Structures are given as structure tokens and as C-alpha cells.
Amino acid sequence: MQRSDFSSKLSDESGLTKFLSFLRASPGARAGLLLLAWLAVWFIGGLVEYAHHASVWFPPAGLTFAVLFVVGLRATPILMLAAILVTIFTNNDYQINLQNIEVIESGIFFGIAHIVPYYAGSALLRWLTQTKQLTLPLSIISFLLIAATSALLATALVLVSLIFTGMMSSQELSATWLPFWIGDMAGIMVLGPLFFSVIHILYPQKTFKILEHIEGQLPVATAQYKYKLMISFTLVAAAMLLAKFTQSMDSSFAIFFLVLPHMWIACTENAFYNILSLALSSFLIVFLVDVLGLMNFVMVYQYAINVVATNAMFAIAIPALTASNHQLKTKVFTDGLTQTASREYLFQQATVEIRRAQWKNNDLCMLVYDIDHFKQINDVHGHDVGDKALKALSERVKQFLRPADILGRFGGDEFIVLLPETNVDTAMVVANRLLKEINGLQLINSEQLSISIGITQMQHNDDFESLFKRADSALYQAKRAGRNSIFQH
Numbered sequence: 194m195q196r197s198d199f200s201s202k203l204s205d206e207s208g209l210t211k212f213l214s215f216l217r218a219s220p221g222a223r224a225g226l227l228l229l230a231w232l233a234v235w236f237i238g239g240l241v242e243y244a245h246h247a248s249v250w251f252p253p254a255g256l257t258f259a260v261l262f263v264v265g266l267r268a269t270p271i272l273m274l275a276a277i278l279v280t281i282f283t284n285n286d287y288q289i290n291l292q293n294i295e296v297i298e299s300g301i302f303f304g305i306a307h308i309v310p311y312y313a314g315s316a317l318l319r320w321l322t323q324t325k326q327l328t329l330p331l332s333i334i335s336f337l338l339i340a341a342t343s344a345l346l347a348t349a350l351v352l353v354s355l356i357f358t359g360m361m362s363s364q365e366l367s368a369t370w371l372p373f374w375i376g377d378m379a380g381i382m383v384l385g386p387l388f389f390s391v392i393h394i395l396y397p398q399k400t401f402k403i404l405e406h407i408e409g410q411l412p413v414a415t416a417q418y419k420y421k422l423m424i425s426f427t428l429v430a431a432a433m434l435l436a437k438f439t440q441s442m443d444s445s446f447a448i449f450f451l452v453l454p455h456m457w458i459a460c461t462e463n464a465f466y467n468i469l470s471l472a473l474s475s476f477l478i479v480f481l482v483d484v485l486g487l488m489n490f491v492m493v494y495q496y497a498i499n500v501v502a503t504n505a506m507f508a509i510a511i512p513a514l515t516a517s518n519h520q521l522k523t524k525v526f527t528d529g530l531t532q533t534a535s536r537e538y539l540f541q542q543a544t545v546e547i548r549r550a551q552w553k554n555n556d557l558c559m560l561v562y563d564i565d566h567f568k569q570i571n572d573v574h575g576h577d578v579g580d581k582a583l584k585a586l587s588e589r590v591k592q593f594l595r596p597a598d599i600l601g602r603f604g605g606d607e608f609i610v611l612l613p614e615t616n617v618d619t620a621m622v623v624a625n626r627l628l629k630e631i632n633g634l635q636l637i638n639s640e641q642l643s644i645s646i647g648i649t650q651m652q653h654n655d656d657f658e659s660l661f662k663r664a665d666s667a668l669y670q671a672k673r674a675g676r677n678s679i680f681q682h
């Protein structure tokens with residue numbers, strides 16, 4: 194895959210095309226945009242600053258993780274510059290009054306403490322997903338575990354660096370570490386997947402298996418996607434207004450109902466729209482915490498969005514599992530060469546039809562046909578030609594039958610046709626027409642193909658085996674009678 198479906202979809206739109214081409218051709222502009230984005234999400238994270246130095250929702254962690262995952266160590270200078278700039282801002286904002294050189298040192302320490310754990314985490318995730326044959330659920334659990342662990346490591350390193358450089362006092366540690374960890378974790382788990390995709394559009398030269406799951410299923414959301422989003426947003430607003438007016442911790446837990454619309458989205462929309470909706474809901478929560486003054490409840494909200502996100506993340510696997518389940522079913526139920534029903538499926542379908550016919554007192558007939566001297570065809574013309582003959586013959590028979598009839602390959606060159614609501618006289622007419630039809634075919638070079646057919650009508654106590662046994666013995670008689678003929682039992 195050279196470029197993802199998502200980026201090519203975006204590229205179809207003209208204004209965006211030019212902007213994307215410009216960014217892709219200009220590493221400087223990309224770096225500038227990355228820096229601006231990092232600073233912007235850092236300021237937005239500040240809306241839910243729970244304790245000094247600790248936002249309970251910290252998008253820069255997700256952005257750093259995603260950038261290091263997609264771009265690698267090349268992104269370090271930009272991340273380092275961002276770390277220094279926000280340290281300068283924090284020094285002024287908290288009125289810490291460090292000297293210029295000390296602020297830059299603190300910024301460098303913060304940068305290292307922030308970047309190292311996320312580089313380690315993203316490199317481990319990349320290694321796991323690129324080199325190991327992980328299933329999608331295993332990739333997701335790896336992502337979640339690595340996100341939680343690297344966020345914890347970043348929390349420890351950053352807080353130690355802040356204390357070491359005099360940006361924070363050690364007394365603040367106990368009140369800071371948990372919201373810090375939760376914030377970084379939310380940044381990676383809830384927003385990281387969206388950042389992965391967006392950065393991958395800007396740096397499209399590499400292919401990552403884990404991103405294919407997110408982007409490969411693009412580009413369309415269902416027509417109902419916006420209504421599902423509206424339901425999520427309404428639920429967020431209603432739960433938060435409830436907390437605002439009751440000011441009770443109990444009512445703040447209503448936010449956990451968010452799992453319902455998000456699981457609905459996760460199970461019915463593709464992965465990209467799933468992670469987009471999670472990011473939007475979490476933005477809305479942060480915005481409303483700020484606007485409605487709900488800082489007292491913010492920890493509940495952050496736990497809720499993390500739980501909702503991890504659940505919804507697992508649901509990324511559902512459309513993929515459904516698709517592979519469908520493929521597996523098709524494989525098991527269809528004969529690969531002739532695209533008729535497989536023996537197993539034929540047996541299942543025939544059993545259902547036989548029971549239905551017995552229940553309703555309907556007629557039912559079974560035809561068994563087998564190509565005449567097929568071994569000779571293989572021997573003279575080769576197995577490939579034999580295969581082609583089997584395919585072409587089956588194609589013809591399928592066209593010839595009614596939609597309700599069931600055609601399946603019993604094995605080798607022997608096929609079964611089940612004719613529901615058909616008595617033996619009509620089945621005989623069908624068999625005669627079939628024989629004629631096949632006689633008219635020139636499937637192999639200039640040679641003609643012929644088949645022999647055995648017919649039987651269902652008796653009241655028949656099952657698949659007994660029905661087949663009679664039809665097969667009729668076929669045997671047809672073969673003994675010189676082939677290219679029909680016998681009834």
C-alpha cells in the first residue's frame with residue numbers, strides 16, 4: 194500500500210489536495226505544523242488542569258506517542274522545542290521565577306523525561322505489530338498496555354525532573370502523580386489513534402499494519418453516523434448539566450452511559466469514525482468541564498472516557514472479525530473450484546429442505562449426476578482442462594436451475610441437485626433437459642461432454658443418506674446402461 198485509502202480520499206478534494214501536497218513536499222512546514230499542533234493541544238489540556246503540572250486529559254502525550262510511532266526519532270527536535278517552549282510558559286504562568294538558562298535546562302529535562310518513555314513504548318508497539326503475527330485484538334491490548342505503562346513511566350520521570358529542576362516542590366508529588374498519569378493515559382488511549390491516522394497522512398511513506406485497521410476501512414461513514422454522534426453529545430451534555438445542577442458526585446457517574454452510543458458507533462461504523470467520535474466526545478467533556486465549572490467531578494469524567502475508549506477500541510476488531518467470519522463461511526460453504534455448495538453445506542441445506550418438505554407434505558426429488566469418462570478427459574487433456582470442464586459445466590447447470598434448487602458438489606465429478614416441490618415426473622423432465630443441455634456443450638476442445646443422471650423422489654421416512662443412496666444407485670444403473678442416460682429409483 195503506497196498511500197492509505199484515507200489520504201487518497203482526502204486528496205480527491207481540491208483545496209486539501211494542494212495543502213497536503215505542499216506539506217508532503219516541505220519538511221519545514223510539516224515540522225512547523227507539528228509544533229503548532231503540539232502547543233495547541235497542550236493549551237487545550239490546560240483546561241482540565243487538576244493540580245499544578247497535571248492535566249487529567251493531556252493530548253500532547255497522545256501526539257508525542259503517535260509522532261514517535263509514525264515518524265520515529267526524526268521528530269525529537271520538534272518535540273524538544275515544544276517541551277522547552279511550554280516550560281518557559283509554565284515558569285511565567287506559575288511565577289516560578291527560574292533564570293533563563295535554568296528554564297531552558299528544565300525544558301530539556303522535561304523533554305527527555307517526556308520523550309524517552311513514549312519513544313520506548315511506541316518502538317515496542319511498532320516492533321510487536323510489524324514483526325509478530327498479532328491478531329487485531331492482541332494488537333489492541335498491546336497498544337492499551339503499552340499506553341498505560343509508558344504513561345506511568347513518563348509520569349515518574351517528568352515529576353522527578355520537575356522536582357530536580359526546581360519547577361515543582363516534592364510536597365506536591367502525592368497530589369499530582371495520579372491525575373498526571375490518568376491525563377497522559379487518556380491522551381494516548383483516547384486521542385492517540387486519531388493522531389496516528391492524521392500523522393500518517395502527513396508522513397505517508399511508511400505502512401504500519403496497525404494503521405491499516407484504522408484507515409483500511411475508510412472512507413464512508415453510514416448515513417446515520419451524525420445522528421449517533423448527536424446522541425453521544427446530547428448524553429454528555431445532559432449528564433454534565435445534571436452534575437452541574439445537583440452538584441452531587443453520584444449524578445456525575447451518569448457519564449458512564451456514554452458507553453452505549455459509543456459501543457453502538459463502534460459496532461456499526463468503521464474504525465476511523467469510531468476513534469473520531471471518541472476524540473470528539475472527550476473534547477466536548479473537557480470543554481464543558483471548563484464552561485460549567487465541573488472540576489470537582491473531572492476525575493469521574495476521565496475514568497469514564499478512558500473506560501468507554503478502551504471498550505470501543507476493542508470493538509475495532511468487530512467489523513474485521515465479521516468480515517473474516519464471512520470469508521470463512523463462504524470458504525466452508527462453497528466448493529472452491531466450481532462455486533457450487535460444498536459437501537457440508539449441501540448436507541445442511543438438503544437436511545433442512547427434506548424436513549420442510551416432510552412437514553408440509555410437499556414433493557421433493559434428488560438428482561445425482563456424474564460426468565462420463567471424466568478420468569479419460571483428465572488423462573488425455575490434463576488436469577487443468579478437467580478443472581475447466583468442471584467449472585464450465587457447473588456454470589451451465591446453475592443457469593439452468595431455479596433459484597430454489599440446490600446444487601452442490603458431492604465429490605470429484607459427482608454433483609447433487611435437490612429439487613424442492615418437484616415430483617418425479619417433473620424431475621424426469623428436468624433431467625432430460627439437463628442431459629440435452631450438456632450434450633450440446635463443447636467444453637473441451639471439440640469434444641463433447643456427457644453426464645449420467647440418477648433420480649429419486651423423497652419418501653416420508655427419508656433422510657439425506659437414504660435419499661442419496663437411492664439416487665446414487667440409480668446413477669450406477671445409468672452408467673451400466675451405457676452412460677449419457679437417466680435412471681430412476
Ligand SMILES: Nc1nc2c(ncn2[C@@H]2O[C@H](COP(=O)(O)OP(=O)(O)OP(=O)(O)O)[C@@H](O)[C@H]2O)c(=O)[nH]1
Pocket residue numbers: 530563564565566567568569571575576577578579580583604605606672676
Ligand atoms: N480435473 C479434476 N479431476 C478430478 C477432480 N476431482 C476428481 N477428479 C478426477 O475425476 C475422475 C473421476 O472418475 P470416475 O468418476 O471414477 O470415473 P469416470 O472416468 O468419470 O468414469 P465414469 O464415471 O464411470 O463414466 C478421477 O480421475 C479423478 O481423479 C478435480 O477436482 N479436478
